[in-house]
Amino acid sequence: MTGSSPAVRRLSDWDHDKLLTLADEYGTPLYVLDENRVRANYRRFTKAFPDAHVMYAAKTHTGRAVLSTLLDAGADIECAARGELQRAIDAGADPNTVQYTAVNPPDIDLSYAADLGTDNPGLTITAGAQDTFDRLAERGYNGRVAIRVNPGIGTGHHEKVATGKDAKFGIPADRVPEVAAAVAEQFDLVGVHAHVGSGVLHDDLDDHCRAIESIAAIARDVEAETGPLEFVDIGGGFGVPYREETEPLEMDTVSERVRAAVGDIDATLKLEPGRYIVxxxxxxxxxxxxxxxxxxxxxxxxxxxxxxxxxxxxxxxxxxxxxxxxxxxxxxxxxxxxxxxxxxxxxxxxxxxxxxxxxxxxxxxxxxxxxxxxxxxxxxxxxxxxxxxxxxxxxxxxxxxxxxxxxxxxx
CATH class of the missing domain: 2.40.37.10 (Lyase, Ornithine Decarboxylase; Chain A, domain 1)
Incomplete structure (x- = not known):
């Protein structure tokens, strides 16, 4: 199951004799994970974005085997919940390299992240509501933060994953500069973040890049208000072909289009692939x-x-x-x-x-x-x-x- 690393792996590419042996030995139903394929997918993605900071979106698969494999390959981890933070650290992640992207975080989650960030000043907490920033301040946290923005454009394979236009996620674009000015007075504002959808393939790229253009424009507005940002995080969302007749993304082409959509900005581009990797x-x-x-x-x-x-x-x-x-x-x-x-x-x-x-x-x-x-x-x-x-x-x-x-x- 090693060999070359095509852009997509079909079921016919797996070693059937090996699979039957595993089914007999361990019973069914059985999940079978190929760690070499995880590494290959991560290498292909990072090769397409050599100057970007790539973080694996842990919510996709938090299994210790996946997290450890990616940490060994050089990936950092993005987490969306307290349990994911703990699991990433247990798998060997340095808390100073982790990003926590809070979505309506429960008190226990936010307190854990604030304490972790206070003890590990490299950790970044992303929030998508002014209320979340207020709750962080109430906990005495004044460290690294990013603002999650809502660009009003959602993409992906299903309406339930088109987060870029869902009011649940992020601060509306027209309010971001005002919120950024207030946040910068209380915290170390280091970035702008958005995730516009999941399972993005060829037909979704135009909308996806329009959303990225919007995110980059918002980031420029924030920089005009508060000063230079460390990063602009456009999330993940890059899909894989589930259907046999669907062609995989050509990541070099995707990279060119993403870079063009981001345009002229000094901040580091950050991406959070999940589905594409595993x-x-x-x-x-x-x-x-x-x-x-x-x-x-x-x-x-x-x-x-x-x-x-x-x-x-x-x-x-x-x-x-x-x-x-x-x-x-x-x-x-x-x-x-x-x-x-x-x-x-x-x-x-x-x-x-x-x-x-x-x-x-x-x-x-x-x-x-x-x-x-x-x-x-x-x-x-x-x-x-x-x-x-x-x-x-x-x-x-x-x-x-x-x-x-x-x-x-x-x-």
Missing amino acids: ADAELILTRVNTRKETESATVIGVDASLATLIRPAMFDAYHPIRNVSAPDRGDESVSVGGPCCTSADVFCTDRPVSQPERTDVLAVGNAGAYGYELANQFHSQPRPAEVAIDGDDHRVVRRRETLADVTKLEQ
């Missing part, structure tokens, strides 16, 4: 337990569910599916679903898959981004194990939960 570095293995033929559909029941991967139910997201036990048996149109008692527990409908039979192992691709992060215990299902591959070696990086784990917090 999406195609992980898949889910699931075993067929039921085959049912009806007049309307051939239904294939598997042991993975929306508790394993909720994105299809939550975002109507497409994930490629491949029969790794028998990839050449001949395609048939099937619906694949799990054991949860809801019609939402479906990975695909009327999808051509090499004819699945009971005990076959299917792979569900592009599960690295918001896969395990959104895994849950619906129907009292223990969450799956996760195995990391590194070249010819593999190891369990997250054990399979038991029913005792599911119930252990109950009194």
Whole structure:
């Protein structure tokens, strides 16, 4: 699974014999993470943006194996919650290199970040509301901060991730200079931040670059009000092709367009890729337990569910599916679903898959981004194990939960 590093990794590129061995050894459903692919994706991204400061967006996948792999590769970490800050530090991140991007932070989160920043003056706290800055001041914090702005333009694969036009995120563009002037009097204002959406591909680039132009213009207005900024952070959002027919982004071209959109500014460009780094570095293995033929559909029941991967139910997201036990048996149109008692527990409908039979192992691709992060215990299902591959070696990086784990917090 090493070899070259194409811009996208399809399910057919994985070593099927290796995957079947892992399914037999560790059971299913099973998350399989390829650490080499994580490194390769990070190297490709940083090569496209050699002068930028690249921070991995931890919310995409906070697994220790992912965080440690990226820290070893030289990445810094951006966190959106207290737990992510703690997990990044536990994985080896220097708190002075971490950025905390607060979105309506609970008191416990904000107090943790303020204390951490006071003890580690290199940490940066990003806030998207005047109220959050007031709460930081109440806690005695006067360190490094950035202002999250709302450019009024959202992009991405689904309306639920188009954060750039959602009032929940950031300070409206027309109010930013006024807020910046007040913030600069109380804190060390070092940057402007925005994240306009997620899953950006070719058709979204025009809107994405328009949003970046707006962010850069806001940053120039802030500099005119308060003086030079250290960085302008345009977030992440760069997508990967989930569908087989979609071409991957050409990152050198993307870099040129982003630089042109940013324009003339002395501040360092900061980016926070997440999905681009980990999406195609992980898949889910699931075993067929039921085959049912009806007049309307051939239904294939598997042991993975929306508790394993909720994105299809939550975002109507497409994930490629491949029969790794028998990839050449001949395609048939099937619906694949799990054991949860809801019609939402479906990975695909009327999808051509090499004819699945009971005990076959299917792979569900592009599960690295918001896969395990959104895994849950619906129907009292223990969450799956996760195995990391590194070249010819593999190891369990997250054990399979038991029913005792599911119930252990109950009194």
